[in-house]
Amino acid sequence: MSRLFWRTLLAALPATVISASPPWSTNSTYLTNSTTCQAINYQIPGRVIARGTIGYDAAQGSYYSGQERELMPDCIFMPTTAEEVSRFVKTMAKREGRDTLFAIRSGGHTTWRGAANIDGGVTVDMRLMNQTVLSDDGKMASLGSGGRFHDVYHQLSPHNLTVMGGRVPSIGVGGFLSTGGMTFLSRKYGFACDNIYGYEIVLASGEVAYVTQASHPDLWLALKGGINNFGVITRFDVPTFSSDLMWYNLINYEYNDSVLAAQARAFSNFMEPARYDPGAMMGIFLNYAGGNFTVSDALWHINNVASPPVYDEFTKIPNQGGVAELASVADVVDTFGANILPTTSRAFQLDWSxxxxxxxxxxxxxxxxxxxxxxxxxxxxxxxxxxxxxxxxTNGTNMYGLEPGRTDYAMMLMTATYGDARDDARVQATVTAIVNEQREVLRRHGLLIDFVYPNYADASQDPFKTWGAANVAKLQAASHKYDPHGVFQKKVPGGFKLFK
Incomplete structure (x- = not known):
């Protein structure tokens, strides 16, 4: 999303919020007689954006998928501090009714309906909590959960530092880090959530807690994949990594059987444990549009070395050229992200490992x-x-149940975008049938892993049930302990829930 968009949105906010001086009574009957949006505005003046305003429309329009954009919350709450989030949670927890349900939104990039938006109720839009603060020694960055990785990378680039973040500029910090996080550094250090030092989180009680392995070991682990089930995360403290330049190569090929066979051989060999290169991350992109097929490879290497030999099998396949450069992480993400539309009319995706x-x-x-x-x-x-x-x-510091240190795990992701909601059922049924057939082939040969990665998953996939009963039990125990009344199970219907 462009900087101009954000400046326009932020400039519009003061004129579009519900009046900070409510026209209704301010006595004790107000909280029970008012709407929830009025109650929030009374408790936290100036942070509530009403329907029918420029700010509301801009926020709604910035979701990636049409499924999310079509939902209409009663109002949008845009906090700037953890204390404001605390007052919001306390207000919502005390009230009853349909309009007390809420969604939590960071980047808004998840495709499926209700993941980070809501019909009626309140959407908590975290995008004003978007700070990137580097520690004095440069070894840690504190990231506001509403930040976008485009901005994070550009703020750290002058220091020759980076963090484990998204590979697309518009990806939001909160959703990415609370759900997992596959990054340029993931073959060396694991999922981004494996490496988070601490979380500032507003719990169901309204308490603002700082969660580390030492202070709250059970919650600290549960947050590594637990998504929005335990509270509203307002800040992530993450390690930084030295990063001057990295290698980026985007190669286009003619789509034919010979190229596909060469790609299959190259990828199978690349994934052999004996050839493991911890600095190398990549993807083969097979695309279909307008009746035509295309294929391209995105090759990334975290070391400042041009044309690393680990990719020789891919680069020697006859090709049509493309981007090949040493660049900063910030510039690589911008270049790669330029190939991806900021929004789509409809979207559906499934992943499997x-x-x-x-x-x-x-x-x-x-x-x-x-x-x-x-x-x-x-x-x-x-x-x-x-x-x-x-x-x-993975290094195993998460709730996924995957074998730590395993280098031969791979993932497939199928994403469909299209123009008309009337095709939802047909597209979803067809893509699901394709994926089920592919999974069955892998299953028959003993290759399928019973694991669904939540960052890419659709609502129909229910990742938690693939992480193992023991891990689900740990997640549920943490929920009972830190949210005994189930505020984030009952009042936050979006996301993947621990209890059905």
């Missing part, structure tokens, strides 16, 4: 996609991306 496969297995999976995706050719503005990439090499 597996152990590295022989080359012929990748071809089988690709051919299932290639054959079935043509069924959607007449769908308005259809674009379907099938992404194959390595999975993070």
């Amino acid at each position: 597996f152990r590295n496969a022989p080359a012929d297995m990748y071809i089988k999976v690709i051919k299932i996609w290639e054959d079935r995706v043509k069924q959607l050719n007449d769908v308005k503005d259809i674009f379907i991306e099938f992404l194959l990439q390595p999975q993070s090499v």
